[in-house]
Amino acid sequence: MGADIRIVRSGGYVVHLDICEELSMECVGRAHRLYYAALQELSGLVDEVVLGVTSLALYYDPRRVRASELVTSIKRVWSWAREADLNELHRPRRFTVPVVYGDEYGPDLSSVAKWAGLSEKEVVRIHSSRVYTCITLGFTPGFIYLGEVDPRIAAPRLETPRVRIPRGSVGIAGRMTGVYGLESPGGWRLIGRTPLTMFDPRRSPPIPIAPGDEVLFKPVEPEEFSRLSGVFVGEYSS
Amino acid sequence: MSTAPRLQVVYVAGFATVQDLGRRGYRILGVPVSGALDRLSAAYANALVGNPSSYAVVEVFGSVKLRPTVDAVVAITGGYPRVFVGDVEVAPWAPFYCRAGSEVSVVPTGRGYAHYVAISGGVLCEEVLGSVSTYVRGGFGCLGRALRPGDELGLRAVGADEVWDRVRRVKPPGEVVARSADPGDPAVLRATEGIHAHLLGDLSTLLTSEYTVTPESDRMGYRLDGPPLATAFKLGRLPSTPTDRGYVQVPPDGRPIVLMADAQTTGGYAVALHVVQPDTDILAQLRPGRRVRFKLVSLEEAEEITSKYLAELENPTLALAEEEEYWT
Numbered sequence: 001m002g003a004d005i006r007i008v009r010s011g012g013y014v015v016h017l018d019i020c021e022e023l024s025m026e027c028v029g030r031a032h033r034l035y036y037a038a039l040q041e042l043s044g045l046v047d048e049v050v051l052g053v054t055s056l057a058l059y060y061d062p063r064r065v066r067a068s069e070l071v072t073s074i075k076r077v078w079s080w081a082r083e084a085d086l087n088e089l090h091r092p093r094r095f096t097v098p099v100v101y102g103d104e105y106g107p108d109l110s111s112v113a114k115w116a117g118l119s120e121k122e123v124v125r126i127h128s129s130r131v132y133t134c135i136t137l138g139f140t141p142g143f144i145y146l147g148e149v150d151p152r153i154a155a156p157r158l159e160t161p162r163v164r165i166p167r168g169s170v171g172i173a174g175r176m177t178g179v180y181g182l183e184s185p186g187g188w189r190l191i192g193r194t195p196l197t198m199f200d201p202r203r204s205p206p207i208p209i210a211p212g213d214e215v216l217f218k219p220v221e222p223e224e225f226s227r228l229s230g231v232f233v234g235e236y237s238s
Numbered sequence: 239m240s241t242a243p244r245l246q247v248v249y250v251a252g253f254a255t256v257q258d259l260g261r262r263g264y265r266i267l268g269v270p271v272s273g274a275l276d277r278l279s280a281a282y283a284n285a286l287v288g289n290p291s292s293y294a295v296v297e298v299f300g301s302v303k304l305r306p307t308v309d310a311v312v313a314i315t316g317g318y319p320r321v322f323v324g325d326v327e328v329a330p331w332a333p334f335y336c337r338a339g340s341e342v343s344v345v346p347t348g349r350g351y352a353h354y355v356a357i358s359g360g361v362l363c364e365e366v367l368g369s370v371s372t373y374v375r376g377g378f379g380c381l382g383r384a385l386r387p388g389d390e391l392g393l394r395a396v397g398a399d400e401v402w403d404r405v406r407r408v409k410p411p412g413e414v415v416a417r418s419a420d421p422g423d424p425a426v427l428r429a430t431e432g433i434h435a436h437l438l439g440d441l442s443t444l445l446t447s448e449y450t451v452t453p454e455s456d457r458m459g460y461r462l463d464g465p466p467l468a469t470a471f472k473l474g475r476l477p478s479t480p481t482d483r484g485y486v487q488v489p490p491d492g493r494p495i496v497l498m499a500d501a502q503t504t505g506g507y508a509v510a511l512h513v514v515q516p517d518t519d520i521l522a523q524l525r526p527g528r529r530v531r532f533k534l535v536s537l538e539e540a541e542e543i544t545s546k547y548l549a550e551l552e553n554p555t556l557a558l559a560e561e562e563e564y565w566t
Contacts, residue, residue, distance in 0.1 A: 008433045011512035012486055012540025016433045023477050050480035051505050057480035061539040063548060079437045138478060138504030141268045141376050145478070161287055181268065182376055198266075199368045200379045 005034075009067045012191065014220035015074065017056045022174060025148050027054050029086055032212045036089035037081035038074070045070055051136040051211055053145060053176075086212065090097040092133075094214040096238040097179065099128070100222050101171050101192035108158070112172060115155040125219040126150045129192060130144050132177060133207050141208045142181020142199025146215055149175050161187035168194045170217065181207060192217075196236055208234035243393035245296075245361060247385045248341055252300015254389065256361055256380040257499075259292050259551065261369035265503045271483065272371035272379065272499050275352045275457060275522035277515075277551055279316035279418050283356035285554035286313035286333045288401045293360030293394075295371045301432040303343045309398040311358040311405060312336045317350010317523050318419035331415050331557070333405045337399065342353055349419045351525040362392030368494040373500060374457075375522040401482045416433070417520055424448050424529035427496075427517045430540045432509035433479065438469045441510055444486070445532055446530055449494065453526040457500040459487075462530065463509040466492025470508055478504040484518045486511040486532070496521055514540050516547040 006018040017034065035051045038058065042049070047158040048059040060070055081089070083149040101124045113120045132146035139145075149172060157173040162185060165171075169180045171188025180186060181199030199207045209215065218238055220228070229234070247254075259279065260273025272540035274280035274297055281291035287312065297316075299317065306312070314330045321328050322343040326423045328334045330353075336342055344353050344377045372379045381389065395434070435441060449464035470488040481487070485497045487507040496513055497505075498521075511532055513521065524530065 009430075009537045010433050011430055011482070012514055012542075013514070014433075014482065016479070017478075018433075021477075030341035048265060050261055050503065053477040055477070055479040058484070059482070061548060063545045066541060067537065086270065136478075136504070137266060138268045138480070139502050141264075141270075144267050160366070184375065201269070201376065204266075205267070206269075206410035211266075 001092065007074065008053055010112060013060055015058045015060065015067055015070055019056070019201050021054070023053055023147065023181055025133065028133065029148060030082065030163055031056060033076055033081045033084055033086055035088060035211060037077050037084065040089070040160070041077050042073060042224045052138065054104070088156055090210065090212045092213050093133070093235060096152040096215065096216050096218050096236065097194050097196060097233065098220040098224060098236070099194050099217045099236070100169045100225050101219055102220070105222070106170065106190050106192035112153055112155045112189050112191055116153050118152065122143050122181055123153050123191065124219055126153050127177065128219050132212050132215045134149050134213045134215060135176065136211050137207065139211070140182055140184040141201065142216065144179050144181070144198070144209055146177045147175055151175070151179050155189050157187040158189060161185055165190065168196065168198060170194060196233045200232060203232065243306065243395050245391045245393050246305040246307065247387055247389040247391070247424045248305050249301070249303035249387055250385055252297045252298065253303050254292050254296055254300070255372040255374065256363050257297045257368055257387070258294045260499065261367050261371055261379070264367050265480070268289070268503050269367060269376070270373060270500050270503055272369065272373045274354065275499050276316050276418060278353070278414060278519050280351070280354045281551050282414060282554045283313050283315040283354040284360070285407060285556055286315070286331070286405060286410065287311045287356045287358040288323040288405045289356060289358065289360050291551055291554065293356070294363055296355040297363065298316055298344055298355065299351060301343070302346050302353060302355070303341050305341045306336055306357060306393060308338045308393065309392070310336050311398055311401045312342055313356050314344055314353060314404060316353040316418055317346070319347055319350070319353050320345040330507065331410055333408065335402050337520065352522045353382060357393060359394035359396035362394055364528060375500065377560055400519045407559050408556040411555060411557065414553040418523050421520045423522055425524055426511045426520060426533050427487045427530050428543065429486065429511040429513045429532050430450040430535060430537055432511045434476070434508040435510060437473060438488065438508055438510050440469060441467070443467050444494065444510055445534055447527050448531050450532065451524045451528050452528050455526060456497055459495045459497045459501055460524070462494045462496065464493070467494070468492060471507050475506045476508060476527070478506045481505040484515060485509045485515040486513060498522065514543045516543060
């Protein structure tokens, strides 16, 4: 091992692992195996494990363990986790997220349709007709990175990011789609918005969606927006 | 009428929030660590008033006037501001006794940038995900926003006289004060190579140039101006990786950004260097216009530096002040 993942030590308290250089769902699956295996086996050695799109970071306390020892443990975990059944490490749950597409809810739906050479209706149909895998959460609280978007609608992010994006906005950036958990700046192309509360810091957990879980978008009419507004994502059933 | 001890916010010019040492364990949900920008100053402020390091303090960029409604022991650290109780000037980096209803003022001097106000018993405020640290962008932690005149915060009830007897003669090590009040010009930030050093190749521009802190700096990150790192021009955006405080991101314009306490938990820009944690505290004290340079250290040195820093954060080392250095 070592040839297939890149291990970098950083700052005196981080071991960073690059699983691969380019996004693919195969790579994401490998990252998830290592993430859940590390949570299971290394939680006594590390303070926190954080997952990127194709990478992981393990934060450790150098008073308790040194990177050299931690790297040996990571290699041991990876030697079995790489072949492990991901379903046994984490049984995925499925979440349905209602979305109002287009107009003021998704101001970039028209530009995605134009990019794709398709009608807006067709873009919505394609976006909402597959089950996505949660790649990770990050960037801002409760932002979920989902993959993989149909290549026909995989429009690139905006040249100039927006300063303010309403919470619940659903965006596309290349082969990823995602939901903004809180109001934030951002550069993804916004095609719709969910009325659900995706992130509530006063709940435990604040968002129930975990890496490896499945998310399905369900188009709903604008009239539904206020009716569903504020329903917590973990408590919505279609 | 309630007689619970409170801390009244009388005046704010600048930006003041309640912070502790941060929110740990939720980065996997995209929740930044937050917490004091100069954690060592926050820990020493607490130690000087007899509190554990983890208690909530008020972080101030600019001026603030606060009024405890009970007798309290107060200490101001971070940089070297002027401090007044009513109209009597007292020293920063030393505990002082504040009578109920007296106003404590913090006035910046140009030495340092982030000031910390600790009060015996500590500030009581809404705890979210294990911390009261205010994360303004997310709107949660304590009041979920910057402090405004008229705000009232809770205070944990402690006997001020008993605390005063314990702390009246303590003082922090001189190098802790100097680190924050006189960080050098340029300030030297020790760093290891970052996680994308291999993609950026030659880092010598970063390691041999001086950079200036720009006015676009905030609790998320300190943006630096200076010679751009040319190897970043062609890199563009990478798949988002976990990031942390101290990561020196280099966007395609080649100008470094040092991530700080409220930084996003994942990022897509190349990371050239990783500033060691105690030196991010030093950076916090540099106002726009101040200069820095980076100094490469080995991973083993960085582990030693981090170990010593974490131990000091948990247990700040106080000495007994000499008689003539009393301030009351």
